[in-house]
Structures are given as C-alpha cells and as structure tokens.
Amino acid sequence: MSELKRVRVRYAPSPTGFVHIGNLRTALYNYLFARHNGGDFILRIEDTDRTRYFPEAVENIINTLKWAGIDYDEGPVKGGLHAPYYQSERLKIYKEHTDFLIKEEKAYYCFCTAERLNMLRREQKNQKLPQTKYDKYCLNLPAREVSKKLNDGIPYVIRLNVEPEKSIRFNDYIRGEVEFSGNTIDDQILIKSDRYPTYHLANVVDDYLMGITHVIRGEEWLPSTPKHVLLYEAFGWKKPIFAHLPLLLNPDRTKLSKRQGDVTVEDYIKKGYLKEALINFIALLGWTAGDDRELYDLNELIDVFTLERVNKSGAIFDIEKLNWLNAEHLRKKSDSELIKSLRNELNKSKYSKLQLSDEYLKKVTDSMKERVSFIKEFYEKGFYFFEEPVTYEETAVRKGWKGKQSEEILKKFKEKINQLENPSRQDYETVLNDTAAELNTGKGNIIHPLRLALTGVSGGPGIIDIMFIIGKEQTIRRIDSITEKLR
Numbered sequence: 001m002s003e004l005k006r007v008r009v010r011y012a013p014s015p016t017g018f019v020h021i022g023n024l025r026t027a028l029y030n031y032l033f034a035r036h037n038g039g040d041f042i043l044r045i046e047d048t049d050r051t052r053y054f055p056e057a058v059e060n061i062i063n064t065l066k067w068a069g070i071d072y073d074e075g076p077v078k079g080g081l082h083a084p085y086y087q088s089e090r091l092k093i094y095k096e097h098t099d100f101l102i103k104e105e106k107a108y109y110c111f112c113t114a115e116r117l118n119m120l121r122r123e124q125k126n127q128k129l130p131q132t133k134y135d136k137y138c139l140n141l142p143a144r145e146v147s148k149k150l151n152d153g154i155p156y157v158i159r160l161n162v163e164p165e166k167s168i169r170f171n172d173y174i175r176g177e178v179e180f181s182g183n184t185i186d187d188q189i190l191i192k193s194d195r196y197p198t199y200h201l202a203n204v205v206d207d208y209l210m211g212i213t214h215v216i217r218g219e220e221w222l223p224s225t226p227k228h229v230l231l232y233e234a235f236g237w238k239k240p241i242f243a244h245l246p247l248l249l250n251p252d253r254t255k256l257s258k259r260q261g262d263v264t265v266e267d268y269i270k271k272g273y274l275k276e277a278l279i280n281f282i283a284l285l286g287w288t289a290g291d292d293r294e295l296y297d298l299n300e301l302i303d304v305f306t307l308e309r310v311n312k313s314g315a316i317f318d319i320e321k322l323n324w325l326n327a328e329h330l331r332k333k334s335d336s337e338l339i340k341s342l343r344n345e346l347n348k349s350k351y352s353k354l355q356l357s358d359e360y361l362k363k364v365t366d367s368m369k370e371r372v373s374f375i376k377e378f379y380e381k382g383f384y385f386f387e388e389p390v391t392y393e394e395t396a397v398r399k400g401w402k403g404k405q406s407e408e409i410l411k412k413f414k415e416k417i418n419q420l421e422n423p424s425r426q427d428y429e430t431v432l433n434d435t436a437a438e439l440n441t442g443k444g445n446i447i448h449p450l451r452l453a454l455t456g457v458s459g460g461p462g463i464i465d466i467m468f469i470i471g472k473e474q475t476i477r478r479i480d481s482i483t484e485k486l487r
C-alpha cells in the first residue's frame with residue numbers, strides 16, 4: 001500500500017441473525033489486512049434497522065470472532081477512542097450531520113405519506129420508467145411550510161438531494177473502475193421516520209469519524225457504494241478506498257444460500273469443524289497467495305495476505321475442501337491439544353462418564369490420527385476404544401469368521417495372551433506370530449476373526465495397536481464374547 005496514513009479497517013455487521021460464513025470472511029479479510037499492515041481493526045455494530053434486530057446476534061458476533069481468534073482493537077466491550085461502537089447509541093451524531101446537510105441544502109425533509117409514495121410508484125411503473133424514484137416533491141416546499149409541519153409533529157424522513165443525471169465513478173481496489181449512472185440513484189433516505197439513520201448515512205458518517213481508510217466488504221454492497229460516494233461528496237469528505245469481495249457461490253454457481261447447505265458459522269462449529277480449518281478455508285474463498293499452497297494458520301495468513309490477490313470472480317464453497325483442511329489441521333495439532341479436544345468432545349458424548357487417562361487418549365489419537373477428519377470420529381469410528389462391540393458387521397463376519405476354525409484359533413491365541421503379564425506391543429506381536437506358527441496357519445486366519453472380536457468391524461488401525469490400547473483383559477473378554485455370540 002502506498003498509503004502513508006495508518007491503516008484502519010472495520011467489520012460492521014448488522015445484528016440480524018447468526019454470523020454468516022460470508023460475514024466471517026469479511027471480518028477475516030479486514031483483520032488480516034489490518035494486521036499485515038500494522039493497522040487497526042474495528043468492530044462496529046450497525047443496529048439501526050430496528051425491525052430486523054435479533055437480540056442474540058451481538059453476542060453471537062462477539063463470540064464467533066473470539067472463537068475464530070479474530071481479535072479486534074476497538075469495539076463493543078473493549079471500547080476505544082471512537083466509542084460508542086453501537087450505532088443505536090450514536091443517534092445524536094447522525095442528527096448533527098443531517099442538520100448540517102439540510103443547512104447546506106444538500107438534504108431536505110420529506111413529509112410524503114406512504115399512500116402518496118405508493119401512488120407515485122404505480123404511476124411511474126405504468127409509464128414504464130426503468131426505475132421508480134422519488135419526485136423531489138418536498139424539496140420545493142416553502143421553508144415556512146416545512147417549519148409548520150415540523151412544529152405540528154407531522155412524520156417525516158430526511159432525504160439526500162441527488163443531482164439527477166450525474167453519473168458516479170469510483171475506483172474499487174479489487175474491481176477497478178466502477179461507474180453507475182446517476183439516473184438510477186434515488187433521493188435516498190438518510191433519516192427514517194423512527195428517527196434512526198439508514199444504513200447508508202450511519203455507515204458513511206461512522207467510517208469517516210472513525211478514520212476508516214479502507215472499506216472491505218462483500219460485493220452485495222457494491223450497489224450501495226454510489227450512494228455512499230454521493231454522501232462523501234455532500235459532506236465534502238475524502239472517500240476511503242473501497243474493496244468489494246467476490247460473492248460466495250454454491251458449486252452450481254448460484255449464490256450461497258441456506259437452501260443448499262449450512263451458511264452460519266454456528267452450523268460449522270456444531271458440526272465439529274476446527275477453527276483453524278474454517279479460517280484457512282474461508283481465507284481461500286476469494287484469495288490465493290498466487291502459488292499452490294493451501295494450508296495456512298492464522299499467523300501465516302497475516303504474513304501473506306494482500307488485497308491485490310483477492311479475485312473478482314465468485315468464490316465457490318467446496319465442502320470437500322473444507323473437510324480435507326479439517327483433517328490436515330487436525331493432524332497438525334500437538335498431542336496435548338488433540339487430547340484436550342477429544343476430551344471436550346467425549347464429555348459431550350455418551351462416553352462422558354468414562355474415566356480415561358491422558359495416556360489412554362494419546363494411544364487412541366496416535367492410532368487413529370491418520371484415519372479421521374473430525375475429532376468426533378476418534379470415538380465414532382473408533383468406538384471400540386470406548387465400549388465393547390455389541391454387534392458384528394455382517395460383511396466382516398462373512399469374510400472373516402470361519403466358524404469352528406476361527407473359534408479354535410482364537411481359543412489358542414487367548415490362552416497365550418492369558419499367560420502374559422502386563423504385555424507390551426511386542427508381546428502381542430510375538431503371540432500372534434507364535435500362534436500362527438504353532439497352528440501352521442496364515443496370520444490372516446487369526447487377524448480377521450480377532451479384529452471382528454475386538455472391534456465388530458472390518459477396518460481400523462493395526463490389530464496389535466488395538467490390543468495394546470484396550471489391554472489384555474478386554475482382549476480376552478471380547479474373544480469370549482464373540483465365540484458365544486457367533487456360535
């Protein structure tokens with residue numbers, strides 16, 4: 001960046017629901033950009049649309065950022081030089097700013113009723129006008145009449161006086177030169193009849209007052225930007241740099257939506273995705289470092305992230321990639337992190353009552369690490385480390401259980417195990433080899449029925465590992481159990 005000014009960026013969500021994946025990306029890109037450039041990252045709550053207010057949303061925003069490790073410098077709870085960071089607490093500021101615009105004749109009071117506006121819209125539609133727009137009727141009200149209406153308490157809104165026909169151009173950091181024809185821009189409302197500002201006014205005023213240098217947000221806000229540009233001009237303020245991030249798309253290139261899958265961060269947390277994986281995945285939704293590398297942690301992203309490498313075209317949400325990243329990040333975790341995460345999950349599962357040592361969980365994670373993509377899978381796929389099998393997979397029985405023959409083999413094997421004291425991994429291996437030699441049979445004839453007995457299923461970690469983990473007593477118990485059940 002050639003900017004000399006300290007970089008200041010913001011994430012400015014409206015608290016209307018749980019944080020959407022797209023919003024987390026906006027927050028992340030702003031955060032990465034701020035950290036990469038040694039700037040500030042601000043959280044601002046844009047809660048001026050009282051009709052869409054969702055009470056749990058703010059808490060969800062703050063918790064989601066915390067969960068993801070996206071730390072803001074100024075904002076709710078933390079405060080900062082530009083507090084308050086809730087727009088609903090800044091109404092006085094917006095009023096002062098519209099008072100100024102009215103004085104400068106750049107904005108005006110509008111008393112038109114909903115009926116009149118509806119009629120106007122209908123008429124314009126009938127005339128087949130490409131765009132329905134307010135007709136500036138109230139712009140021409142005599143000052144005396146305006147004062148009288150205000151004194152009489154007639155409901156009003158405040159509108160920006162937009163010069164018709166003026167086309168608006170600005171440079172978007174990602175999209176380049178963007179132009180909007182002035183014909184398409186209405187005399188937008190700045191203050192609504194409930195005295196709250198609209199998004200446009202509050203957003204521009206706050207970005208300016210909070211010293212925001214770069215506005216990084218989703219492409220869905222691009223059509224609002226000309227309105228913002230007009231507001232900057234009306235106030236006589238220098239515009240920030242705009243950077244609009246590409247849309248998020250389903251694999252069929254339709255806009256990412258609830259109908260096609262999960263869209264809130266909450267959904268992914270509940271499904272057991274690791275924050276490292278989700279952050280890594282979201283970083284790649286519209287950005288690459290320009291090479292083939294895909295695996296990053298947050299600090300590595302801070303090092304390499306630049307806006308120059310954000311794409312213009314829509315980013316496809318590929319769940320397979322997220323799953324792959326989850327597995328990769330899971331394997332990157334240290335033993336103690338893995339054990340901690342597994343214990344957390346176990347505590348929420350049907351195995352919550354089991355008393356398991358860290359040593360036991362380490363053996364489980366060591367043996368399963370290469371076979372799982374999610375923490376939960378340690379006990380979903382490896383359930384036999386936490387309970388005895390109650391049923392035996394049918395195909396595995398057909399393949400691995402040879403009736404009397406298997407019974408005899410396991411009996412022999414069990415006798416040998418029984419003689420061991422505190423067996424090591426090597427002991428199990430030796431017993432397995434000795435049994436095969438004594439009975440003059442292939443090791444497969446032991447391993448298959450043994451695996452069935454110990455796990456009830458056909459795949460999984462090496463059988464020696466399984467015995468070593470569940471231990472001698474369980475090994476014997478499970479052999480006894482299968483011979484009874486499959487007899």
Ligand code: GLU
Pocket residue numbers: 012013014046199203216217218221
């Ligand atoms: N309040 C808007 C939102 O909900 C902010 C858009 C912007 O960043 O300007 O995303």
